[in-house]
Amino acid sequence: MTVGAEADQRTKCVSFSGQTLRLLSTPVFRFGAKILVSGGLLAWIFYRVETAEPSMQIGGGDWAPILLVWLVQSLLPFVQAERWRLIAAILGAKPSFAAAAQNVYIGQFFNQVLPSAIGGDAVRIWKLTRFMPVETALSSVALDRIVALLAVPIILAIGSGMLAQIVPDGPFRWALYALTAAAICGLALLLLVDRIPLPRVLYRSRLVATLLSMPVAARKLFVDPGCLAHTMLLSIFIHAGVGTSLWFLARNFIADVPIAPFLLLAPIVTLVTTIPISLGGWGVREGAMVTALGLINIQPSIALTISVQFGLIMLVVGLPGGALAFIGRSGVDAPASGNVSVNGASR
Numbered sequence: 001m002t003v004g005a006e007a008d009q010r011t012k013c014v015s016f017s018g019q020t021l022r023l024l025s026t027p028v029f030r031f032g033a034k035i036l037v038s039g040g041l042l043a044w045i046f047y048r049v050e051t052a053e054p055s056m057q058i059g060g061g062d063w064a065p066i067l068l069v070w071l072v073q074s075l076l077p078f079v080q081a082e083r084w085r086l087i088a089a090i091l092g093a094k095p096s097f098a099a100a101a102q103n104v105y106i107g108q109f110f111n112q113v114l115p116s117a118i119g120g121d122a123v124r125i126w127k128l129t130r131f132m133p134v135e136t137a138l139s140s141v142a143l144d145r146i147v148a149l150l151a152v153p154i155i156l157a158i159g160s161g162m163l164a165q166i167v168p169d170g171p172f173r174w175a176l177y178a179l180t181a182a183a184i185c186g187l188a189l190l191l192l193v194d195r196i197p198l199p200r201v202l203y204r205s206r207l208v209a210t211l212l213s214m215p216v217a218a219r220k221l222f223v224d225p226g227c228l229a230h231t232m233l234l235s236i237f238i239h240a241g242v243g244t245s246l247w248f249l250a251r252n253f254i255a256d257v258p259i260a261p262f263l264l265l266a267p268i269v270t271l272v273t274t275i276p277i278s279l280g281g282w283g284v285r286e287g288a289m290v291t292a293l294g295l296i297n298i299q300p301s302i303a304l305t306i307s308v309q310f311g312l313i314m315l316v317v318g319l320p321g322g323a324l325a326f327i328g329r330s331g332v333d334a335p336a337s338g339n340v341s342v343n344g345a346s347r
Helices: 003-024 027-052 063-090 097-113 119-128 134-159 160-166 171-195 200-204 206-222 225-250 260-273 286-294 300-326
Strands: none
Touching: 003 300, 027 206, 063 097, 063 134, 063 206, 063 225, 097 119, 097 300, 119 134, 119 300, 134 160, 134 171, 134 206, 134 225, 134 260, 160 171, 171 206, 200 206, 206 225, 225 260, 225 300, 260 286, 286 300
């Protein structure tokens, strides 16, 4: 091969590699990959469970507990709306409760239809930037999510005695200890990351400036013990609502199952579901549910049924958020000239 031909071949290889990288980085490819991950996980879990227990029935059980779970999960977004309003108030924004509830419900809908179980947070931020600064929108929604996740180690600490009985000594228990340590380290990093010296050129970037507003906002929340305690209690209440909902579904199949283990294990399942590798948490949630409920001797087929029923209920719960997002204007979409106060001033 001549030198010119070799150079031409290298050029073609570089061009092909560049096109491949651009393809892999596109949102469409990532969306498709997460659909494949969800589908693959679900197919594998269903196959393993069906092989062991062919009697599994997703539509089994009484409809009364299912309707009760739908009611509970339809009310919890209002609790989350109050939690976000408290956080937003610390940052100087004062949206109405109705606007906050609409924003949370919109996020609830997109959490079910976008990749990962936190895709709705990005939509919430986008909606909020229409009537508050980007920094406030990003920080308030991020802190809303962080407070929810930080409640998980607190719940595990409260139930540590039961946790030691449920979780056998081994990798799973050590993973929970690692989770608690990671939460503490992550919080410390969040509170101090803007104190880490960076090259001066980075401070000229709007993106970097926006991200560095988050630790400032976090310190405002964490130095206010009243607001922090209030938001943490609301987070624990939401996790308890999820645990109670799973218990209601479990009672369809096991009459004498205790509620306490569900209150302890549900936050772990919720935390695992936020890992952004699937569509709406599908597949990841089912695997976590089968593993977690297996610790209290619930059959995989029942655990899988509970998980799928809960996922379908959450899809229905999110439908009003889809209507709010696509039909007409709402208080969340109020223009800057509206009556929402940001940083103490009317916008």
